[in-house]
Amino acid sequence: MKIGIIGLGNMGRSFAKAFVKGGYSVVASTRHPEKEKELNEFITLYNDNKKVAEEAEILFFAVKPYQLEEVMDEVRSSLGNPLIVSMAVGKSLDWIQETLGDFGILRIMPNTPVAVGKGVTVYTANEEVTDSQRMQFREIMQYTGEIKEIQETEMNVFSAVSGSLPAFVAMMIEGLSDGAVHEGMKRQDSYETIANTIIGTCTLLLEEGLQPGVLKDQVTSPGGTTIEGVRVLEEKGVRGAFMESIIGTVDKNKEIG
Ligand SMILES: NC(=O)c1ccc[n+]([C@@H]2O[C@H](COP(=O)([O-])OP(=O)(O)OC[C@H]3O[C@@H](n4cnc5c(N)ncnc54)[C@H](OP(=O)(O)O)[C@@H]3O)[C@@H](O)[C@H]2O)c1
The missing domain is CATH 1.10.3730.10 (ProC C-terminal domain-like)
Structure with a gap:
């Protein structure tokens, strides 16, 4: 299974390291590939978000909330049929579906201890997410720490006691x-x-x-x-x-x- 990550900041990098530890194949995009010497050895890096969108079977968007719409617009036409994972604070499942299209979408809220495999990540899914996609997601996330499925209405309060x-x-x-x-x-x-x-x-x-x-x-x-x-x-x-x-x-x- 190929995992794609768009945006290699604090969270994107932490997820990339966790998935590499789990032995998964990771492709990621960054605007500064020259800075990523440590990750470069283990993952495929592109200076091109569309290439990541084309290849990924599970695609993580790890850019800031205000950058998400532009990045989604950019990659929409390159997507196969990946499971979409967004971690952007305040961006609802409906908003993501309207912006990107009818995909299986997970909205997640991780926290920084993901970097050491001790994170807590809560998630909520839209109706298009299949049982096998849910299982794949749970399987890859075991390398990041604890995970828990919640209702989207609970996201704000879970964000406060996990993300913040x-x-x-x-x-x-x-x-x-x-x-x-x-x-x-x-x-x-x-x-x-x-x-x-x-x-x-x-x-x-x-x-x-x-x-x-x-x-x-x-x-x-x-x-x-x-x-x-x-x-x-x-x-x-x-x-x-x-x-x-x-x-x-x-x-x-x-x-x-
Ligand atoms: N940090 C937390 O504790 C936390 C907790 C829960 C959820 N989140 C969510 O996680 C997401 C990422 O947060 P973060 O703290 O990791 O932010 P961050 O460190 O600022 O990382 C964002 C990354 O996205 C890259 N990026 C921006 N626009 C891009 C584009 N057009 N193409 C490719 N890459 C692009 C940035 O690259 P440049 O360096 O080139 O700008 C940067 O590396 C946010 O949506 C946030 O709401 C964060």
């Missing part, structure tokens, strides 16, 4: 690390300790099924040190801030969608 979330988690890590550095810890030690503790806590949640409240209560002994930290976080409104950030992100998604 690495930024919020990174901000949380920065704040925690600044506190540790203030108290004399080396920056790198703080990143490693915090990141590994987050992974461990999340593993308890996912593998042992422990609710966040239980995970918190396990660490807070009466009159102890951790409940003091919890008091400060509550005083600063940290949970309300996280909640508002998700609501704000969803509102913005609705505005551009």
Whole structure:
């Protein structure tokens, strides 16, 4: 199966690497093939979107939302009958079908950990997607991390807690690390300790099924040190801030969608 990718930026490059790892044949287009020395060895690179559109059996559009219409117009007449995959924020299945034509279309929302095979990608399909196309898609996506099929109406909220979330988690890590550095810890030690503790806590949640409240209560002994930290976080409104950030992100998604 030949996978095509148009646009080799952050996401396009991450998907290309994941699919190469899975042993798939990948063709991609870039306006700067000379810069892609690392990928050049493993994938076929063209400075021509139409060639990718001609060859691909599954075709990923990984350009920015405002670039998508122009790129789709450019390649429409070169398409065979590929499964179309768009990751553009705010571009609906209907919009893609109107712009490109009657293809099996998947609208996906990935996140940056796709680059290390630990991404979370949600997707929604139009009615033209066949069972075998769905299976092929699920098969290739196993090299990118977790995937989940959702309703298109859920896309905005899933976008907030998957596509946008690495930024919020990174901000949380920065704040925690600044506190540790203030108290004399080396920056790198703080990143490693915090990141590994987050992974461990999340593993308890996912593998042992422990609710966040239980995970918190396990660490807070009466009159102890951790409940003091919890008091400060509550005083600063940290949970309300996280909640508002998700609501704000969803509102913005609705505005551009
Ligand atoms: N980044 C995220 O966390 C994230 C999460 C979820 C979804 N997404 C979606 O993923 C898509 C890509 O985002 P990104 O962050 O990867 O953006 P990006 O890093 O800016 O990558 C976009 C790429 O598309 C290329 N491109 C633009 N116009 C082109 C054309 N006419 N022909 C060929 N290539 C063209 C750009 O090349 P040049 O360098 O030549 O301009 C660039 O390499 C967007 O639709 C975004 O909504 C991103």
